[in-house]
Amino acid sequence: MKNKIVIENLTLQYSDGTESLNGISLEIPANATTVLFGPAGGGKSSLLRCLNRLNDLADVESVSGRILLDGEDILDLKMDVTALRRKVGMVFARPVVLPFSIRGNLTYGLELAGEKRKSRHDEAVERSLKLAALWEEVHDRLDDPAIALSGGQQQRLCLARSLALEPEVLLLDEPTSGLDPISTSKVEEALDELKKQYTVILVPHSVQQAARTSDYAAFFLQGKLIEYAPGTDIFTNPQHQRTEDYVTGRFG
Amino acid sequence: MNNFFTKNRELTEKLGFSLLTLMTLLTVIPIIGTVIYIIVQGAPAMSWEFITGFPRDGMREGGILPAIIGTFYLTLGTAIFSVPLGIAAAIYLSEYAPDNRATRLVRLAIINLAGIPSVVYGLFGLGLFVLFLKFGTSMLSASLTLSIMTLPVIISTAEEALRAVPQSFRTVSISLGGTRWQTIRRTVLPEALPGIITGVILGLERAAGETAPILFTGAAFFLPRLPHSPFDATMALPYHLFVISTQVPEMPVQIQYGTALVLLVFVLGMNMIATLIRSRARAKRQW
Numbered sequence: 001m002k003n004k005i006v007i008e009n010l011t012l013q014y015s016d017g018t019e020s021l022n023g024i025s026l027e028i029p030a031n032a033t034t035v036l037f038g039p040a041g042g043g044k045s046s047l048l049r050c051l052n053r054l055n056d057l058a059d060v061e062s063v064s065g066r067i068l069l070d071g072e073d074i075l076d077l078k079m080d081v082t083a084l085r086r087k088v089g090m091v092f093a094r095p096v097v098l099p100f101s102i103r104g105n106l107t108y109g110l111e112l113a114g115e116k117r118k119s120r121h122d123e124a125v126e127r128s129l130k131l132a133a134l135w136e137e138v139h140d141r142l143d144d145p146a147i148a149l150s151g152g153q154q155q156r157l158c159l160a161r162s163l164a165l166e167p168e169v170l171l172l173d174e175p176t177s178g179l180d181p182i183s184t185s186k187v188e189e190a191l192d193e194l195k196k197q198y199t200v201i202l203v204p205h206s207v208q209q210a211a212r213t214s215d216y217a218a219f220f221l222q223g224k225l226i227e228y229a230p231g232t233d234i235f236t237n238p239q240h241q242r243t244e245d246y247v248t249g250r251f252g
Numbered sequence: 253m254n255n256f257f258t259k260n261r262e263l264t265e266k267l268g269f270s271l272l273t274l275m276t277l278l279t280v281i282p283i284i285g286t287v288i289y290i291i292v293q294g295a296p297a298m299s300w301e302f303i304t305g306f307p308r309d310g311m312r313e314g315g316i317l318p319a320i321i322g323t324f325y326l327t328l329g330t331a332i333f334s335v336p337l338g339i340a341a342a343i344y345l346s347e348y349a350p351d352n353r354a355t356r357l358v359r360l361a362i363i364n365l366a367g368i369p370s371v372v373y374g375l376f377g378l379g380l381f382v383l384f385l386k387f388g389t390s391m392l393s394a395s396l397t398l399s400i401m402t403l404p405v406i407i408s409t410a411e412e413a414l415r416a417v418p419q420s421f422r423t424v425s426i427s428l429g430g431t432r433w434q435t436i437r438r439t440v441l442p443e444a445l446p447g448i449i450t451g452v453i454l455g456l457e458r459a460a461g462e463t464a465p466i467l468f469t470g471a472a473f474f475l476p477r478l479p480h481s482p483f484d485a486t487m488a489l490p491y492h493l494f495v496i497s498t499q500v501p502e503m504p505v506q507i508q509y510g511t512a513l514v515l516l517v518f519v520l521g522m523n524m525i526a527t528l529i530r531s532r533a534r535a536k537r538q539w
Contacts, residue, residue, distance in 0.1 A: 054427055086429040096420040099443055109428035112438070158424075165429065 004030035004169060004199040005051065010065035012046055014058065021046055022223040024065070028216070033191065033200040035214035035231065037207065038246065042220035044203045048171045051201065052088040053081045069169070086113060089162030093174040093205075095154035097146035102138055105146045105157060109165040124164040132160035133190045152183025159190065169199045177205040188213055207247055211235040219243045290512050297510025311474060311496055312503060316511055321478055322391075322486035323460055323518060326470070329395025329482070330402055330459045335452055337399070338406030342448070345407070346414035347436055366404035371464035373401040378468040392482040394470025401465055402455040409451025413444040446530040453526035457519050463490040473499075489515040 005028040012021040021043045028034045036044040049055045050067060053074060066073050074084055086109065098105050106128055107121045115121070125142065129135040134156040138149070146157055155175060162170060172191070176184040191200055191213060204210040210217055214231030219240075227234060227243045238244040245251055305315025349355040377397025387393040417440045425435035441448075463471075471491040479486040493511045496503050 052427060054423070057423065057426065082429045082431055085427055090427045092420070092424070092427075094420070096418075096424045098421060098424060098439055108425070108438070109430075112425075112428060112430045112434050161428065 002030045003027045004070065005201075006066075006068040007047075008066040008068070010047070010050065010063070010067060012043075012050065012055070012063050013061040014046075015061045016059065020223045021050075024225050026218060026225060026228060028199065028201060030199045031195060031197070032215035033195045033202055033213050035210045035217040036201065036203050036220060037210040037217060038220035038226075039251070041222070043223040044220050045173055046223075047220075048090070048173050048201065048203060050075075051169065051171055052085050052090055053079070054085075054090065056081065082112075086165045087167055088169040088171060089165060089167035090171040091155070091158050091162055091173065091175045093177045095151060095158045095178070097149070097154050097157060100146060101143045102146045102149070102157060103142040105161050106164045109161065113165070124166075128160040128164040131163050131190065131194060132156045133186055134160055150183075152179050152186065155179060155183065156187060156190065159187065163194075167198065169201065170194060172200070172202045174203050174205040176209065184209075207235075207249070211247075219246065221246075287516065290509055290516060293506065294509035294511075294513030297504075297506040298513070302507075302510055303514070306476065307474065311492075311500055312507070316489070316492060316507075316514065318475055318478055318487040319489045319492040319511070320514060320518070322471075323489040323515070325391055325479065325486060326394055326398060326466065326488055327456055327460045327522075329391060330398040331452075331456055333396060333399035334402040334406055334455065334459075338403050338452070338455070339410050339448060341403070341407045342410030342414055343436060343441075346411045347432065347440070362404045362407050366408065368401075369464075370401060370462050371467075373397055374465040374468050376400070377465060382469055388483060389468075389470055389472075389485045390483045391470050391479055391486050394466040394486070394488075395482075397465045397469045398459040398462065401462065402459045405455035405458065406451050409454065410444070410448040413447025413451065414440060416447065417443045446533045449526055449529050449533070453522055457522055460522065461490055461515065461519055463488075463494050466491060489518065 005026075007024055007026040007028070010021055010024040014020055024043070024047065036047060038044060046055065049058070050063070051069075051074070055063075063075060065075070067075050069084075069088070073079070098108060100108065103121075103125055106125045110121060110124055126135065126139075129138065134153060137153060138144075138157075146154065149157060155178070159172075159175070176187050179187065188209070191202065194200060195215070202213060204213060211231065214235075216228070217231045217234045218228040219226045219234065219238075219242075221242055227238060227240045229239070234243065235247055238247055302315045303320065304317050306317060308314035345355065345359065349358075374397060377393055377400070381387045381393035381396050382389055385393075387396075421439050421443065422435050425439050426432070430438070459465075466488055470485055471488050472485040473487075473495055475485065475487050489511060493508065493515065496511065497508050
């Protein structure tokens with residue numbers, strides 16, 4: 001199994017002393033779904049936001065350690081962060097569609113990257129919508145305002161918007177937390193298909209979702225990585241007491 | 253008393269509504285009254301000659317073309333200086349400036365600048381542009397003075413409009429590989445544009461109607477010709493109105509009100525253009 005991302009001793013501290021990461025080391029394999037789970041405030045989202053350097057926007061006091069993406073340290077000051085973010089796509093908890101048409105949302109990233117050819121835009125729109133299982137529902141109204149879509153459709157549009165850039169890694173921060181069960185299963189099915197091509201890193205919104213979707217799962221508690229194992233092991237036979245307590249619902 | 257009110261909630265409600273309606277009428281009626289009065293008094297003066305002619309007979313007859321053109325030039329000049337500068341400053345304050353004591357001080361200064369009496373701007377303009385920079389009593393000096401007066405309005409409303417754009421739009425745009433500037437230009441600015449335009453027009457309207465700032469810096473009592481260059485002084489509607497209302501004996505009332513009416517139409521016209529642009533921008537917005 002090839003490792004896409006290798007995190008070495010990552011420590012992160014916010015200025016206001018809130019949620020932080022403490023000496024995290026983790027190897028995330030390619031073409032699989034790795035789930036980061038645990039109670040709120042454990043550092044899952046922080047870790048996710050390190051992987052595309054979105055934490056640059058936050059009030060970070062200090063970061064140390066290394067994050068190697070294909071062997072290249074993305075925390076390096078010389079890193080081209082815009083190129084990194086094209087390579088590492090992200091979907092947020094609340095669907096945030098930009099105030100454009102459906103098509104406009106999907107081509108936004110390409111335009112930022114300087115891609116002007118309409119043929120490439122059209123190709124990306126169709127491919128990404130099909131990958132996100134949204135093509136059937138919206139292909140005849142691509143120029144409608146994206147805000148007119150339902151919540152579930154909006155979230156799949158956000159997924160498609162990331163996919164339009166042909167990223168290598170896909171970060172998902174509780175992507176189904178605001179969705180109904182039907183929309184949730186559509187997103188999960190789409191993700192299951194996507195992991196064949198991409199490295200998927202998911203912060204699930206429940207332990208059940210973690211168990212359903214994970215190939216590998218990492219349990220986070222108060223900024224520390226407690227346990228990291230294949231999903232089948234961690235949810236059936238956890239090695240640590242705290243993991244077991246959380247997975248079986250004794251706290252969290 | 254308390255008992256009375258709890259027993260008569262309906263009465264209280266009616267009383268409250270009546271009071272609020274009365275207050276609204278009290279504010280609206282004087283405005284409408286003023287407008288109607290100006291229209292009634294000024295309408296007889298309206299003629300093609302009044303709009304396109306030069307003043308004659310010590311301004312007691314003829315038209316007010318130089319004042320109309322002058323106010324147009326001054327407003328245009330003010331827009332040229334204050335709009336790009338104001339919007340740029342607002343973008344800096346909203347999107348780039350760190351939240352520290354220095355920027356808080358700048359913001360405080362901007363808010364306070366908006367409250368300075370316009371005649372003080374006039375004096376400042378006289379000192380800086382007319383005398384120190386030797387632009388003389390000119391449209392340039394007057395426009396610059398009006399720009400300084402207008403800037404705080406434009407900056408603070410534009411900054412408000414930019415801040416009203418959801419933070420999540422910025423985060424998403426950055427996460428899709430956008431630079432800060434791309435994010436501002438493609439997502440934040442278009443979203444904030446209607447609000448920015450409102451601020452711009454509000455500021456320019458005020459500039460168009462001001463007398464004091466141009467009094468020492470660029471306004472002329474009477475000019476037999478239109479200004480040719482930015483270094484010429486100019487007549488302007490508000491100053492002309494002041495002159496013919498106080499400085500010229502035996503002035504026909506209808507010319508005074510006619511001038512007021514033209515100024516009113518000028519300012520309301522700008523207002524309508526702003527509303528039009530805003531509703532266009534809203535309609536174009538893909539929501």
